[in-house]
Amino acid sequence: MKKTIYSDEYAAFREMLRTTRERLGLSQEELGEKLGKHQPFIARIEAGQRRLDVVEFIHLMRAMGVSPIEFLKKFEKTVSKE
Structure with a gap:
């Protein structure tokens, strides 16, 4: 089994993070500052060069003003369609 950081699911997760950030009008620099x-x-x-742990994910979501639970529910629906 290949590492999940290289999986299609993790690529979809990263893409969802990026599109969420962009939809909220945040640059990478602005999010980093938060x-x-x-x-x-x-x-x-976002490039898949660094993996997020659960705590970092929650901080990232809070910095964007997004519910981590709602984000994961949406992500689960996305990957279950594939």
Whole structure:
């Protein structure tokens, strides 16, 4: 089994993170500032070069003003269609 960071599901997860950020009108730099991180931190996550742990995911969602639970429900529906 290949590492999940290279899976189609994780690619869909990263894409959903990026499109959510963009839909909210946030740049990578702005989101990074909200988290106390630099822009490359967000870029590496979105590019799949850095994996998010659960706590980081929750902080990321809160910084965007998005419910982590609602995001995951939407993600689960997306990947269950594939």
